[in-house]
Amino acid sequence: MKYIILSLISALLFCVSWPTYGVPYFIFFAFVPLLLVEHEISKFSKIKHKSWAVFGLSYLVFIIWNIVTTGWLYNSLNPDGSHSMMAVVFPVVVNSLLMSLTFQFYHWYKKSQGTYFGLVFFVAIWMVFEKFHLSWELTWPWLNLGNVFADQHQFIQWYDTLGATGGSLWILLVNVLAFYTIRIWEAGRQRKSLIINSSLVVGLAVFPMLISYLMYINYEEKPVGSVNVAMLQPDLDPYHEKYEKDSVAIVSELLSIAGQHSVLKDSRNPEKIDIYLAPETSFPGYGSISERGFHNSLLINDIKSFLAQHPKTLFMGGASTYYIYQNEEEKNQKSKTASFVEGRNFWVDDYNSAVQIIPNQNVEVYHKGKLVPGVEIFPYMSVLKPLLGDAMLNMGGTISSLGIDKERKVFSNPFNKAKLAPVICYESIYGEFTNDYIKKGANLLAIVTNDSWWGYSQGHKQLLAYAKLRAIETRREIVRAANSGTSAHINARGDIVDELPYGAQGALTAQANLLEGETFYVRTGDLWSRLCMFVVGFLICFIPGRKYLNRK
Structure with a gap:
């Protein structure tokens, strides 16, 4: 029941973050309850099929998120005037499945290589998933994380440098650091480390928004x-x-x-x-x-x-x-x-x-x-x-x-x-x-x-x-x-x-x-997504290399 409640909290945070009715700041903590669930199941639970439990609970989170934020697809009509169930069921079910599989890859990697390498892999594999979703024929990037601030654009003016994919990386890093802060507190109960890590979480979330707001109030168009x-x-x-x-x-x-x-x-x-x-x-x-x-x-x-x-x-x-x-x-x-x-x-x-x-x-x-x-x-x-x-x-x-x-x-x-x-x-x-x-x-x-x-x-x-x-x-x-x-x-x-x-x-x-000229993002595109592809490849190749060195 504890795992289910935490999963539902995660789903709720995703849902209430999304535009155009949501408050996007909740997205900085939306993954945290789900990451805690995965960690508890992996390290302390006596559940027999742990991987299936992680997959099932993550799927619960993502299907609720997809239904609440893209359920409007149900308004699509067939020629006879009936609602098109296919228009909503297929993207919701498949997109939730792809998100859950991505989270499952993180679970498997973390179980093999430990928490620290696992969290790096989580950030990188989610970025690769979003890039993949922008490129293939079943493309559906509607819920890519960087889109969440679309209605609070005053705080993402730096997207002209890193783009919406840079926004996804920012959100993932804050979530991972927030999860790490909670785990360090649970492990040691040291107030000093809690204050330092909490300050880092707040700083990583707020500083880019402050920079962005300054960019917003100082930006002037120079039309030709x-x-x-x-x-x-x-x-x-x-x-x-x-x-x-x-x-x-x-x-x-x-x-x-x-x-x-x-x-x-x-x-x-x-x-x-x-x-x-x-x-x-x-x-x-x-x-x-x-x-x-x-x-x-x-x-x-x-x-x-x-x-x-x-x-x-x-x-x-x-x-x-x-x-x-x-x-x-x-x-x-x-x-x-x-x-x-x-x-x-x-x-x-x-x-x-x-x-x-x-x-x-x-x-x-x-x-x-x-x-x-x-x-x-x-x-x-x-x-x-x-x-x-x-x-x-x-x-x-x-x-x-x-x-x-x-x-x-x-x-x-x-x-x-x-x-x-x-x-x-x-x-x-x-x-x-x-x-x-x-x-x-x-x-x-x-x-x-x-x-x-x-x-x-x-x-x-x-x-x-x-x-x-x-x-x-x-x-x-x-x-x-x-x-x-x-x-x-x-x-x-x-x-x-x-x-x-x-x-x-x-x-x-x-x-x-x-307006003319090219922004840094126009020149470089989804640079961080391509970097994360390299990181995922490196971390996967790192597994046999690490095992070999351990044997030596």
Whole structure:
């Protein structure tokens, strides 16, 4: 019962830390009860199957954490209107399992090599787990520890140096030091060591936040220019209206909103809009647009006609597109994801795209590079499809695996200095991935997203909060257009300057600064995660070496 209570306390600390309703400072002690449970079971318990006990209790902690913080996935609906259990059960169960296995590796290593080496291994293996979760096809880094301060961004300004993965390392180190402090006190009951170690815990937790707050109040943007942006929010029901409404009507309503916001709001001298930003897959509704036929598309030509009435203005937004390969040779040269269309003798790739439209110019297109597992991509299809069958989640649109762009693209234009990074929805939770846009020259992050799959829940709030991390890491302003909300303008300190609430239809206008230069994090990426990979490799190789030396 003692172990269960401690495990539940650990789960509670994780849950109450998480944005956007939580208090993140509890995260500094969230692992401590679980680490105490593992230590008690390993050293003093008479339980027969100790490893199974550690695994079971850690799984209890992590599944509660996952359910409470990401249970909003239950709001995803099937085409018949029922809740999609698969959308919540699979990520919660699998993510909890992966976390428990990571903790289990720590338990095995500590049992073999002792507490001190074990704690170093714990920090390193958890960092490797988070890095792994950012990279593979079943990627789900939503609960990576560094994300926890997304709503308290004043205290993580140093993410421009170490990134959110550096935040994970910071949190792990504080937890380990807090656990060590308790163990030293239990072993010796020496007040002096308790005071010293407690002071170190407090210092390690508080000092980076103090440095960050000084950075926050002293940071000044040094723009190379600015642009006026209208972030369009059509508020389309993503399950029915979006795929049942006529495509021409969808674009017409989008342009109607744009026409009503053709000048910057609250500007003393009416300043025209330079960029109209539309949400993810904002058109055509049902189906998609052929990339070979952009020049003939009625929808795109309607947008160009609208832009012709607003000189030196461009349109960027999300669109569902496809590309047809005329023969197998062309397909083999350009794609590994194209599917063969029976009876038509051609191959086709479907994409979740961002397009930039300018009158009298070819349409520029970027294909989303980080796809949502189970919704936009069938992970490890050759292995899992024979086991699971056609297990892709149907949210009303396509249920085939989409194609991707291997490299990031930046949209420049002839009218101003803006170089837009077309960040599409899920991509905005990946720090090192977003850095690639900056390395390509982007001076403004333009996020296009559709968060309304989960209704009015923590889902869209958390995704908006995570965007603030990207602003700090890259020191770029963000303009964010969401289908149903929340559309927002975020400055390079992570402040939400202005926003359009969830469920509102209209547009948010903002003057966004264009910023250049590369932060240390942009240049180095997830440096500490790569270092921890080396540490894990070294510690694993250290085991046989240590045994050999002991024998000698």
